[in-house]
Amino acid sequence: MSMTSHIPARRLPETSAMLQLIKPITWFPPMWAYLCGVVSSGAALSGSWGLVLLGVLLAGPIVCGMSQAANDWCDRHVDAINEPDRPIPSGRIPGRWGLWIALAMSGLSLLVGWQLGPWGFAATVFGVLAAWAYSAEPVRLKRSGWWGPGLVGLCYEGLPWFTGAAVLSAGAPSPQIVLVALLYALGAHGIMTLNDFKALEGDTRTGVNSLPVTLGPARAARVACWGMALPQVVVIGLLVLWDRPLHALAITALLCAQIAAMRVLLRDPEGRAPWYNGTGVLFYITGMMIAAFALRYLA
Template sequence: MTSTASPPLASVDRDATPAPPAADGTPPPGTQDRAAAWAELVRLPALFTVPGDTLAGVAAAGGRAGARTLLPIGSSLCLYAAGMVLNDWADRAEDAEERPHRPLPSGRIRPAAALTAACGLTGAGLLLAARAGRPALAVAAPLAATVWAYDLALKHTPAGPAAMAAARGLDLLMGAAAAGSAKAAVPSAALLGCHTLAVTTVSRRETTGGSAAAPLAALAATGVLTRLVTHRRVRLPAGRGGASAPRR
């Protein structure tokens, strides 16, 4: 039975004058609450996992992480955060019934502010990608479009796992493009996308049970593609005329 109690902070007068900082400079409680709400909305702890895709793309392209790598990493972080905010904005009606403690249904963040933040973060992500170079922007633009399409239209459809897989693969390719060779990272992006597709598809069935065929098929597909990608990389230097091992 749904509780009729007001959600936390929903009854706070938003037009009230905020309390001044304490004498020691500590922000007033309202400021801390808002910061915590935004951190929850963007899934702040999960942001630390985001740079891995970009760095994997740089490595797959044969580049090295450096100061310039911060641009695609920043772009990836902004687009990821935009996706998290947009996800909650799109699901705010459902969350009001099932997860009323979330920042939007609880009233801690207004829907208009969340949508504005998602737009701003997307714009910032594209701007950082543009600063990393046209190849990076050419990947970031479809990545941003995929994020928005997933959250607003595809998430609850059969195309949802494929959109999620495409986003992960494009994220890796953006790092490679910033390093100078997106083409060289296509096999790695395909592997990451295949793995993401498999995990996302299986996760949708975890609450309903059923046959183990889907998880096993996902594991087999990921294993086969991993073998193909690693085999290609072992043969690549010889195929490009790289130095061979000295004969004995």
């Protein structure tokens, strides 16, 4: 009999494990996108800093953190293969605590979203439902390599951008803002596809049809690169059309830097996917903020 069999099971979760469960490293993209929405709205920030701060907290630690908790609970069997040291499969968050945390944060998300007015609340409801639709049975859109990353990209980039612009404008954002936010959300599909490389073994064994599983690493990486690049080309064209040539030129330079990084990625997709997510994505999100300032001048 092993020595570990004498160690009693935990009854309460570890504090550090609860923080790990909601993955602070994932909060930045939606927080950044919300700020892009704030900037693009053209609204004066004086007197609105409370809405800005509350929206950033909602987009990152609360809604994104909730989605990570829900995903970890629904993925606990997959994580037992891919990452057995994760909080739930390792037992540091025992029993159904992972589920209770995700449900409690869902309620908190709706409560905070209510403070942002009808547009902010509606966006929060959509985000909470999308998080559970992505991870939970019987919907579990995560099983699809097309719908799953598309939904995450929409909720990480497009929805927070839309929300930030709507909350600061106290109304529906302009068609230009909606279009650019949607394009960057479409491009984020490629980022999410690259993120799926780390779960390739577990996804294969548990029937999650991510693009790295269904297409193979090499083809999936090429699809991801095209998926990230083409929406930015459209954004550049729109900014030229809207008489913002300097902003278009800056995003073009950032896209060229991404293409150089993509060439490195494609030499070893499995090994280089984490590297690209730490380097090439930085150029992508920088372009988002430049586009936001271009839209602000249009407003």
